[in-house]
Amino acid sequence: MTAPHQQPALSLWTGQTVHVRYHPFERRFAYDLVLIDLDIDRLDEAAASSALFSVNAPGLFSFRSEDHGPKQKDAPLRPWAEAELAKAGVTLDGGAIRLVTFPRHLFYKFAPLSLWYGYGPDGDLRGILYEVNNTFGETHCYVAAVSDGRNAHTAPKAFHVSPFFDVTGTYRFTLRSPEEKLGVVVESLKDETCLHMANITARRRPATGANLLKLAVTNPFSTLGVTLGIHWQALKIWLRGAAYRRKPAPPKSGTTIALPLQISNSDTRKDAA
Helix, strand or coil, rough: CCHHHHHCCCEEEEEEEEEEEECCEEEEEEEEEEEEEEEEEHHHHHCCCCCCEECCCCCCCECCCHHCCCCCCCCCCCCCCCHHHHHCCCCCCCCCCEEHHHEEECCEECEEEEEEEEEHHHHHEEEEEEECCCCCEEEEEEEECCCCCEEEEECCCCCCCCCCCCCEEEEEEEECCCCEEEECCCCCCCCEEEEEEEEEEEEEECCCCCHHHHHHHHHHCHHHHHHHHHHHHHHHHHCCCCCCCCCCCCCCCEEEEEEECCCCCCCCCCCCC
């Protein structure tokens, strides 16, 4: 196992996300994705890793600090992330924070989910921050204390994401500490019934110029395609008769604390471990 601070400042995750809707009818879709993995304290190093990637500057692929956290130009990300993690009782004592998110591709970025992994000085995973964006330009965070290995936690659903689900019920999160494989499962439940499941499975790749160029050639609409795919699937669901719900007012608090769950050996949630 490579300690987070010993990993490259920038790397890639290539894989797939699967979404399954169970109610009032079943629908499943999947698409390929590529994510970037950044050490937020080494952004200059990340920018220097490839001519095809830039930080806070135009580029074929790029990362802009203002897309995350306080969403202010030139605002430091670490104080914000530490403050959010502290709400769940997580202290990092100066350990690494790695952000896994969608890259900005040319002029555009939309990240429905970004993952902030917080580590202790010895490389032990201590906290996770789920930064969720909806297509209305709003953001909410779910934060939990975690440990190395496989984790599960639950939180009340507090943020409007889909116009086909109420902001009621709970989320159940399952994730592994990312090493060479990334695994995250988010389930939406109401009265102990799973209404929707989304997962991400991916493998780490070096962020070389060759790999970034291959992404640009084979998937030229990689980031824009996320938004197009969301609206295309929403149209299909609406045409099948799913009830549309107006967007409610955003929650007063921008953060919801997730509490730990026990994971049994018989748990069969796919790709969580």
